[in-house]
Amino acid sequence: MNAHDRDFAGNDLARLHYGDGEYAVLRPGRYVLCAVTGVRIPLEQLRYWSALLQEAYASPAEALKRWRETSG
Numbered sequence: 867m868n869a870h871d872r873d874f875a876g877n878d879l880a881r882l883h884y885g886d887g888e889y890a891v892l893r894p895g896r897y898v899l900c901a902v903t904g905v906r907i908p909l910e911q912l913r914y915w916s917a918l919l920q921e922a923y924a925s926p927a928e929a930l931k932r933w934r935e936t937s938g
Contacts, residue, residue: 884915884922900924902932 880895889912897906901921914923919936923929 880909882915882922884917884920886917889915898922900928902928 878893878895880891880898881893882898883890883892895909897908898912899905900907900923901916901919903924905924907922907924912922914926914929915921916923916929916932919932921932923932
């Protein structure tokens with residue numbers, strides 16, 4: 867699936883299942899939200915997420931912040 871597919875929802879929030887090193891698209895869209903900041907992350911720029919928490923992060927800083935919050 868790509869941005870030129872007819873059924874691709876151009877401005878919608880995507881829903882993903884985050885795995886180790888990859889993710890699966892459950893609902894097509896152009897972006898996901900950072901779990902820490904709420905900023906939109908275009909799928910083509912998504913690099914950081916937690917498979918355990920099923921969350922996306924805008925940068926390594928947000929990923930580290932969440933890890934510290936959840937790891938005690």
